[in-house]
Amino acid sequence: MTRMSKSESxxxxxxxxxxxxxxxxVVAVRNAVSDKGGSYDPNEANER
Structure with missing residues (x-):
């Protein structure tokens, strides 16, 4: 275990x-939400 954490650092x-x-x-989830018309970026929704 010590060897593993050492290689990680x-x-x-x-x-x-x-x-x-x-x-x-996170980006994939954000795109899916905005495609559904989520309230993530209202400016983007208005442009569409």
Whole structure:
């Protein structure tokens, strides 16, 4: 376990990849909500 956490702190790429994955999921959910006419960005809804 100590060895694993050591390699994790040594390689921040894995953390960045996880962050990118979460960000992608958030964007996907946001797009789905805005497509349904959600109140995320009213300006965008008015333009459509």
């Amino acid at each position: 040594r390689h921040p790429v894995r953390k960045f990849f996880l962050f990118a994955l979460i960000a992608g999921a």
